[in-house]
Amino acid sequence: MSTTTPPTGTRPRGATLHPSDVDHLIHANHWDPFGVLGPHPVGENGRAAVAIRTLAPDARKAWVVDLSGGEPGRRVEMERLHPAGLFELVITGRSSAPPYRIAVENGEGHSWQYVDPYRFGQVLSDFDIYLLGEGNHLRAYDKLGAHVREVDGIRGVHFALWAPNARRVSVVGNFNHWDGRRHPMRNLGPTGLWEVFIPDLEPGEVYKYEVKSRYNDYLVSKADPFGFYAEQRPQTASIVWDVDGFNWDDSEWMARREQRQALDAPISVYEVHLGSWRRKAEDNGYLSYRELAEQLAAYVTEMGFTHVELLPISEHPFDGSWGYQPVGLYAPTSRFGSPDEFATFVDTLHRHGIGVIVDWVPAHFPRDMHGLGFFDGTHLYEHEDPRLGEHRDWGTKIYNFGRAEVRNYLLANALFWLDKYHIDGLRVDAVASMLYLDYSRNPGEWVPNAFGGNENLEAIDFLKKFNESAHAQFPGVLTIAEESTAFPGVSRPTYIGGLGFSLKWNMGWMNDTLRYFAKDPVYRKYEHGSLTFSLVYAFTENFMLPLSHDEVVHGKRALLDKMPGDQWQKVANLRLLLSYQWTHPGKKLLFMGCEFGQWREWGESQSLDWHLLQWPDHHGLQRMVADLNRIYCSEPALHQIDFEWQGFDWLELHDWENSVLAYLRKGKHPGDEVIVVCNFTPCLREGYRIGVPHGGGYRELFNSDAAIYGGSNAGNAGYLESIPEHHAGRPYHLNLTLPPLGVIILKAQSGG
Incomplete structure (x- = not known):
């Protein structure tokens, strides 16, 4: 049993801290908490001694539980150096601490024990720190963020963060009463990295980082930029999760993926917003990832599409952004379940032979206080100059692509989805806004590059590195650019000056074709060139033909409603449009609901109008799309030579x-x-x-x-x-x- 009798060689009195250290600790201002807390040699004049210190706010008493003789250990009372809960025990006659735990008791008589986080050494290796600092750590997601692991035989969670302008960073959560004094992180010096290993934490713990800046004592709580899981909105904290714990069963798909996604293969993509494809009839609630997996896999198989493309599934605070303003780039949105349930979704589609593409948003991020903006009291992730750092169209911030750590953050995120979730392709949103410094800006509202031009040279370099890394690390994946200008070589290899994407959305084809189809047929002869023009440039890029969500929202009307004529002609025109799309050179993409002719514009807050399938026009259209997919896949002429x-x-x-x-x-x-x-x-x-x-x-x-x-x-x-x-x-x-x-x-x- 434990005892309060001090073992031989212990001295319960004798504070060794400078008053300024005490003050900084109890006010959560200490730059180097690991230099003070935990075990430290304090011997003088050749006499060995070690001090063990802990900060336990609200504790009345504290003990070191000496485990040298095994469990349950011997309890040695510590000296309280400050009423705020700072305790110390000095052990003489030895230069290092024995294995130990800390036991504390509060004023109400409640007691508990914990393994001291400050007894552990540095976890990040010097090589990891070097790669992170130069911006070349392709697996940064294995090092930064919250990771369940064992250190010195103790299971817990290792937290690591980049915040170079912080005075102090603490991990806060339910486990420490959201008190920034309890778990301040180790400062790794000029790297700007912070870390702490907290024993006994498990997946499911809710947490944030409390960041106190060196500038004006700015204090803020931030979600983890590398957080793998997040609370459901309106809550904003991150959740500890082990992303390596899922057992995949898609080996057959992965083995054949490179062949199935080759440029001469049929690629017919069904674009899906998971929150509104189908909802629960009883309460209009979301289906879970597992429910979506089974229902969507069955439907896509029946319809003959080869892939689904998901509107962004990274965590986002506002439903109305459809995911295009993400805060948690590394977290599948919790709206539909846990990260493991999202992995189940991907695994299920793969087992049905369906590829999974996700929309990825490196062009901008929202201003939400818990996100990346003004992260450590400075413009860390975004440009400080609003002429470079703000998207006025969307009210968002633009990443600083010239900063090595920011580039690394984004690059690692792209590889993270391909690695941890077996994603088969990334469609990069708003590429045009990344390429041009004057995108949607008037004269005088933008800053030219070093050569006086309007190209964003840093973003261009980033996109090239993204494509090179994605294709080198994961052969056979697709990278797809939503790029609406005539920027040259978007889907050409970087070694000949291109950006390196696999495919580029053919926005010209989409705009010309929809403009043509909106005309009453009696006037179409005057717009004939709108159809033939696409073949003038059809083979200058590897094009995908998109009829996407962007064409059926914000007053643009549904595809069926865009068509002229009476109802019969509208439906016939839509059959004509989709048949023309499927036979035109280029890979295919169609937004959900268009395959059966939804009349109303798409809205993210309700299910598609599946009830329309009771009517012959809509059911017939759906059947035609399924047959088009089967012919498209079975006839090599319709897919083998799309780009020559x-x-x-x-x-x-x-x-x-x-x-x-x-x-x-x-x-x-x-x-x-x-x-x-x-x-x-x-x-x-x-x-x-x-x-x-x-x-x-x-x-x-x-x-x-x-x-x-x-x-x-x-x-x-x-x-x-x-x-x-x-x-x-x-x-x-x-x-x-x-x-x-x-x-x-x-x-x-x-x-x-």
């Missing part, structure tokens, strides 16, 4: 009077060809002649006007023979029936 001119040939591009386009899509092997003919008017066209390269029979693989899709069922009865007469430079021709507002896909029969 050899995969495309015009058969008819000048018939503006009739608003008809016809083109040939080619695969890598002879016979892998399909013919696409689009009629952009509601007129049935019979006997329409196009030249074709081969004789024999042609099978009609697809007709967007089929009755099963809600169409008029006009077409070519599934088959027709070519005529051996030249037309438009081709040795054969077809006399086609073109359905109104329809697309047909034809393929020559083998041996033709």
